[in-house]
Structures are given as structure tokens and as C-alpha cells.
Amino acid sequence: MKNINGYENEFEFVKYLNKRKIKHLNPMFKELIVGLFGRVDEEDTILSWRNHLPQKTDVFAKINGVLKGISIKKGMKNSVHVDGISQFIHFLIENRVPRNIIIEYLKYHYADGSTNGKGSKRISVTEYKIYNQKSIDEINRYFNQENLLDKAIDRFVLKGNNSNYYIDVLIYGEVNDFIWIMKKDIKQIIMSKKDEYSSSVHFGSLTCQPKNRCLNYNSLYEKDRYCVQIKWYNINDEIIEFMNNNLQLSFGVSSME
The missing domain is CATH 3.40.1350.40 (Trna Endonuclease; Chain: A, domain 1)
Structure with a gap:
């Protein structure tokens, strides 16, 4: 490239x-x-x-x-959307995500023992997962419910929150x-990954994380701790996989005719 x-x-x-x-x-x-x-x-x-x-x-x-x-x-590692943390939480509330799941997400997001980013000790996501993987799994069970995932795909990839x-x-x-890939295929690809296990918070194919955890307390990046970043890490591979599957299906149909 x-x-x-x-x-x-x-x-x-x-x-x-x-x-x-x-x-x-x-x-x-x-x-x-x-x-x-x-x-x-x-x-x-x-x-x-x-x-x-x-x-x-x-x-x-x-x-x-x-x-x-x-x-x-x-x-690589394409960022497809960034929300301020308050915007993201409002999106979850609008879509009736339970309060306890929102609190668990905030703990994951800041990884400093707080739900507002004011905790005294920041830890890496790797360390956070060691002690909190069960709570991440619970978050994922809600984030990958079909109704919420459908709206998340619209917000993060297809439409955004500032366009009609x-x-x-x-x-x-x-x-x-x-x-x-066409719009309808994008939704199908992301939806197809909703039941795949991931140790990270995710919406189907889309990984959900802070824009920067700022573990070194660098003031230049401190504001990024208060942003939620959505990444589509495997976009190229998943598009190719989808295209290959469709090709195999079309060959299968042709051979049966």
C-alpha cells in the first residue's frame, strides 16, 4: 500500500x-x-x-x-467511530442496557477502580482482564444482543450520530x-461475529475500548481517556471471508441446477 x-x-x-x-x-x-x-x-x-x-x-x-x-x-486496526464517554453511555441508556452493565463497562473503560476516571491506580487492559474477565463476558452478552447490536452498527459504521x-x-x-461491500452486507458480516468469544468488550466484529488508557499520565492524551473508540481490527479478512463464502454458495447453487 x-x-x-x-x-x-x-x-x-x-x-x-x-x-x-x-x-x-x-x-x-x-x-x-x-x-x-x-x-x-x-x-x-x-x-x-x-x-x-x-x-x-x-x-x-x-x-x-x-x-x-x-x-x-x-x-490495519481501523478505527470506525469515536464517542465521548457521556455520549456512549447515553446511547446505552437509550437502548435500555441495565444499570449494572453500564457500571461494569465504566469500570472496564477506566480500569482505575472508579466509574469516572478519578481512581488512584490505572492498570493495563491485560491486567484488568486477569481479575475481571467474568464481568467483561457479562457486558458482551448484553452488547451482542441483536436489537442493540443492530443499532450499534448503524451508529458506529453505517450512519453515525450526526447524519440522516x-x-x-x-x-x-x-x-x-x-x-x-454493500451496506446490507456490512451488517451481516458484523452480526455474524456476535456469538464468537472475545476477551475484549465488543459489538460483533467491532472492538470497544478507550481511545487511550494513558497509563503514563501524559497530559497530551489525558482527554482521550474520556473517549470510547470503536475499532474493526479484521475488516479486510472478514470482507474477504464473506466474499469467499458467497462465492462458494453461488457455485454450490450453480452445480445443483
Whole structure:
């Protein structure tokens, strides 16, 4: 992969797509555009631009007045969402997560013996798990209930908490080498991991953690202790796994016909 950041990567997609006719797309992009827009004419022109608002849609693509939202990821250990701790707790309360589970989450989040980050001794997540894995398992039983998980996927990946619109597709990679999945498939992939055991707090495929535990008390990162970060660690592998499973199913159906 190129040594470029996420913003630069988004601009490369815009640069490739904007004002380009369908007939001039390479096969990889043509498959993406047909997947997004359905039947298109070879003479149709794509308009594309970057979304400058902090929303889940990174790039827009428009053909003949039809607008689609694209989320773009690259690299390893992708962060897909950040909430202030109070926003996250409000989300849990709104969705009727029991008070005792919320308290256990706060203990996990701060890992300093408190529920507000004011405890005297901070410990690593590894050490916290040694003594508190049962409480983490209990948190996960609630966080992976289907109704809550469905809303979490919308908030963390598909829509966010500051937009009225969902993304239509998620691209992983760069202009010259990428894979992609549609919105409905994203939900299916993340949901499929809800019953898999993890020693970390998670929503399906998505790991839930403090943005920084700040164990060394560095004042530059202290504010990050009060943020919840959602990461999709295995996004590339899980998309490929999903694509391979679908391919096997289609071959199975074809061989039976």
C-alpha cells in the first residue's frame, strides 16, 4: 500500500472518479459503480467529491442525479467511530442496557477502580482482564444482543450520530487495489461475529475500548481517556471471508441446477 493517510486516499478516489465516463473506468471500478447504481450507460459521467463533514460518508458519487455515499478504509486496526464517554453511555441508556452493565463497562473503560476516571491506580487492559474477565463476558452478552447490536452498527459504521443518511458501500484499500461491500452486507458480516468469544468488550466484529488508557499520565492524551473508540481490527479478512463464502454458495447453487 502507498504511504498515504486516509484523507489523501479519499482524494485519490475522488480524483479517479470525478468527471470520468463509465466507459473509461477500469474493470474494478466499473464493477463497483454497477453494484452501486445498477444499470448505467457507457456514456454516463460520474461526479465525485469528498465529504468535508465528519460523517460516515467519506466520498460522494453522483450519476444522473442519483447520489451515493461511500466510506473508505485502509491499513490495519481501523478505527470506525469515536464517542465521548457521556455520549456512549447515553446511547446505552437509550437502548435500555441495565444499570449494572453500564457500571461494569465504566469500570472496564477506566480500569482505575472508579466509574469516572478519578481512581488512584490505572492498570493495563491485560491486567484488568486477569481479575475481571467474568464481568467483561457479562457486558458482551448484553452488547451482542441483536436489537442493540443492530443499532450499534448503524451508529458506529453505517450512519453515525450526526447524519440522516446511511453509507451505501464500504471500500477497503486504495485506488489500484481495493475490495468493497454493500451496506446490507456490512451488517451481516458484523452480526455474524456476535456469538464468537472475545476477551475484549465488543459489538460483533467491532472492538470497544478507550481511545487511550494513558497509563503514563501524559497530559497530551489525558482527554482521550474520556473517549470510547470503536475499532474493526479484521475488516479486510472478514470482507474477504464473506466474499469467499458467497462465492462458494453461488457455485454450490450453480452445480445443483
